[in-house]
Amino acid sequence: TDLFPSMPGQQNVQLYTIGFGDDPGLAVASSWLAKVATAGGGQFYQTGDLNGLQTALTNIVSNILKTSTTFTAPTVSVNAFNRTQTLSDLYVSVFQPSLTYHWPGNVKKYSVQNGVIMDQNTVGAVDPTTGFFMNSAQSFWSASPDGSTVTSGGAASQIPDWNPANAGARKLYTYIGTNPPPANPVDLTSSNSTAVTTTNPLITNAILGVSTATAHDNTINYARGEDLKDDDADGVKAEQRYAMGDPLHSQPAVVIYGGTTSSPNINDAAIFAATNDGYLHAFDVTNGHELWAFIPQELLADLNSMYSNSPTSPKHYELDGSIRILKYDVNGDGIVDPAAGDRVIAYFGNGRGGSMYYAMDVTYKTTPKFLWAIGPATAGLSGIGQTWSTPAITRVNVSGATQNSQKFMLVFGGGYDTAEEGTSYQTSDSSGNWIYMVDALYGTVLWSAGPTGVTPSSNQPNLALSRMDHAIPSDVAVLDIDGDGYADRMYVGDMAGQLWRFDISNGSIANSLVAGGVIASLGTRDDSPHTAAATRRFYNPPDVAAVTKRGFSPFFNIAIGSGYRGHPLNGALPHPTPDNTIQDRFYAIRDYHPFDKLAQADYNALTVSHDSDLIDITILTNGVPPPIPAGAVGWKLTLNQPGSSWVGEKVLAASSTFNDQILFTTYTPNASASSNPCTPGAGNNRLYAVSVFDGRPVDNLANQSNATIADRWTTLAQGGIAPGVTFLFPAPQTAVNGSPPPPTTPTDQRPVVCLSGAEVLGVCKNFNSRLKTVWSEQDAN
Known part of the structure; x- marks a missing residue:
């Protein structure tokens, strides 16, 4: 029953009941109170003393706040x-x-x-x-x-x-x-x-x-x-x-x-x-x-x-x-x-x-x-941390290795190190700072990348990298670039805000199978001294999209946002003293060698890009962000409101790129938020929709006459922490009695639907699963 029909939504009451006393004659009344509470969506508590009554009341309040x-x-x-x-x-x-x-x-x-x-x-x-x-x-x-x-x-x-x-x-x-x-x-x-x-x-x-x-x-x-x-x-x-x-x-x-x-x-x-x-x-x-x-x-x-x-x-x-x-x-x-x-x-x-x-x-x-x-007792997995990284399923051919006949492989990050629970920068992590390839059928480790100086020698990685000193709880983005069914490229971020790229040479032995290194360091690892504000962490996989634009060389756009998933309430006002608020960002990094396979010598010679090398597109001038010139490293969007303090806005889910637009969600804790971000009023969620090219708004989300920074986002209704965006590509016709839907005809078209949790996102209303393409042909003569 809606108790207040004049208010949006449905207003209900949950009923909790308490039976007090231990007289056997109260059994019938207690049974009735239990049934009433169940019917009212609440819970019944039976107690016979003051302490029990206090506990019952505490539990009821706790349940109401859930x-x-x-x-x-x-x-x-x-x-x-x-x-x-x-x-x-x-x-x-x-x-x-x-x-x-x-x-x-x-x-x-x-x-x-x-x-x-x-x-x-x-x-x-x-x-x-x-x-x-x-x-x-x-x-x-x-x-x-x-x-x-x-x-x-x-x-x-x-x-x-x-x-x-x-x-x-x-x-x-x-x-x-x-x-x-x-x-x-x-x-x-x-x-x-x-x-x-x-x-x-x-x-x-x-x-x-x-x-x-x-x-x-x-x-x-x-x-x-x-x-x-x-x-x-x-x-x-x-x-x-x-x-x-x-x-x-x-x-x-x-x-x-x-x-x-x-x-x-x-x-x-x-x-x-x-x-x-x-x-x-x-x-x-x-x-x-x-x-x-x-x-x-x-x-x-x-x-x-x-x-x-x-x-x-x-x-x-x-x-x-x-x-x-x-x-x-x-x-x-x-x-x-x-x-x-x-x-x-x-x-x-x-x-x-x-x-x-x-x-x-x-x-x-x-x-x-x-x-x-x-797990940790498995040969080759001694460096694994908490298994946050969801395995990517792919194919990799390792010469000389015992593999399943189809070369199916699992690729995952080394996991999470609980030492990262602290808000201060960790100089290095003792677990999780690895990447593994495991045979999908046999469960054997066939390749790994990890830190230098690992002992004993039997635990050493196939690819030892001096900068791989921080845990990798993220999923690894794995790409088959040439379409032959085998993995060619990997991208992943780590807990120091580093962004890694790897190239795979299928058919090579394990020790020469992969070359790789850091292409961008966007946290405080390379700072001296390290700062709390720049202690940015990457928990989510990069969102990699091939981008072409007239006047630009083709590139892979690598979109990734930082956010302290281990402590999502970091940055809530008022800030503590000393202030440990992390100043999180959303990044779009450009890889101008999308189809080139780099050797390890190439990676060793790379100049690592830093936060200061990216163009800050946060501010719009007359509705337009700063230009992104050809050859630029990329752009960054600071997650704060110009003219106000940092309020702990952070990215806690992977972004998605569709139709040259990047969609991602953020979470901002409320001032003096509850210690549990899953409770009501614990924070706010936003959905951002920005251009992959320069981060400008792609829709008039603020309903104003001129483009403003507020046009980049819309506030989501859901509480807690919103997940990332899910895309649906509906079939034009539905199945009947279990039969597969009939084949699609050229005239069929259903709009793409995108969701964050149970919330349908209006920014996708103009997306279509197929777009009309028009071209002209001229005689070569």
Whole structure:
């Protein structure tokens, strides 16, 4: 019910109730209060003393301050039968901050129709005043409106029965042991030794970190979903607890299996999602039913903490990395046919939760197989940090190396060093300052770049670089420049604000496979003394675009923004004394050797560009930024308001370049912001849209007669930290009964749709998936 219809959006009330006293005669009243609180979207608390009453009131206030939000970009399905199009399905990861170990999370499905996010009732689902879902919205898979309530509906509501003795019980797996041979991955469905049940002899008290049989069984059954703590306050504990952990930084991935050759089915698909309860989930996209879930053996010891769910600070992480999918479709027909040699492998890591990466063979969507796990104990990975970097899947040919037949390779940064938690500049990091190439099937390290002076010699990188002294938590941007299917170029930034370029010589041995070095140093590494203001860090991958402009040589534009993702509230007013506010920037660096392969001697001779070498385009004169001459290093945009102090505006997501426009989001903490940027009022988000050529506004976003700096951005409605931009290229016609959409005709055209989280972005309204091109021909004679 909307209590204030005259106000924008829907105004609701959440009801919390407290039962005070321990008289047995109050049981009926307490049960009624619990039901009232559940119906009112709140929670019931039972207490019998003053301390308990204080705790209940504190928890209620804490819950009121929580907000449901999303931090990762939504996941869209690429049409397996026409990879130039995306399907209308949209999968959004949501979470709710908590003061306890477990943060509630969910994955919800919506549809994008004519540029509007719709629920299952074909009604607009997003409240334009909040940028999040309206309370009246009913996502797909949900039996009733679930709106902005994280714990209602969605995939969490479709988790099967916890009791393994019942038909259709939940399929929850683990694997305890060493990596199997690559040719024989472990079928998790074939043995009790891979099932997370109380009867699995390998899941011992020691593995779980408990001391009694009761604690052992309760921990496992709670992990399976039994409502042992009566979370819904209905007095029944031997029932299903419909709950998921939070996918805070993890973006799900969709695989379209496509049915069979004789009966193609675009709805034959699964979505994979990882959470900070330590689960990799697989859900059927048609009904949200959980097909299975997997918990790595390294995380089994944390299940008892999830069961206890005690107050925890700082936030606890488990599987916090995004998922990447290798779909090897031999004949390219869009259908996963194992008999034809097709293969599907899912890769995921701990993110902020640890230093491991995992590979699961999911060629058969209901029969997962454990392929491998790698981490600091793996040969060649001793320098790995927290696995924030999502692997890029590519092909690289390493002469003399034992590789899979298709040369599939994972490329990722060395990760995050927790020493970077401090606001001051780190002279060097002890982990994460590496780049790795790992065989996608075997899980073996085939190449690495790292610092000089590594001991022992067996741990030394193939490419030792004196400037590689800072962690690389970013994804690595990998390019196939000549279109032969093999990687040719890499770009990445690091925690010192350095921008790296590498060239790959396929067919070479490991020690001469790659040449590279720093092309720009945009932080304070080369300053003397180092300054807090210039302690800029790159957490997100560069956005690389090929650019041509009349009068200019072709170049790769490398767009990247700095921002202290580890502490997003840095810079909030009032500034501390001494002032440690970082003065963040957005950069567009020009690489004028886009197609040239440089040798290591060329890199060693390069002059490294610095912040002062770039043209500052922040100020507009008569609506025009300073000119960018041919041969210029690039431009920079300072993230402050001219005439005012720095307020902590920062870039916390990768940018996207489309149609010669760069789109990126920023986050600015509010003055005296909460210690948690996920709470309401904790900050503001902007979407910038600027020209790739000179950073000028590309639209009249400020609705003024003359172009001003305010035309570069528009304020987003959503709270928390907004993700980057996701592009959708809708199919002109939709699938019917699972059949692939019909082929596109020359007259078909649907506008491109772009999103930040659940917010449709108006700046993309003029983008088109195809543009008319006109040219004239003249006789050469």
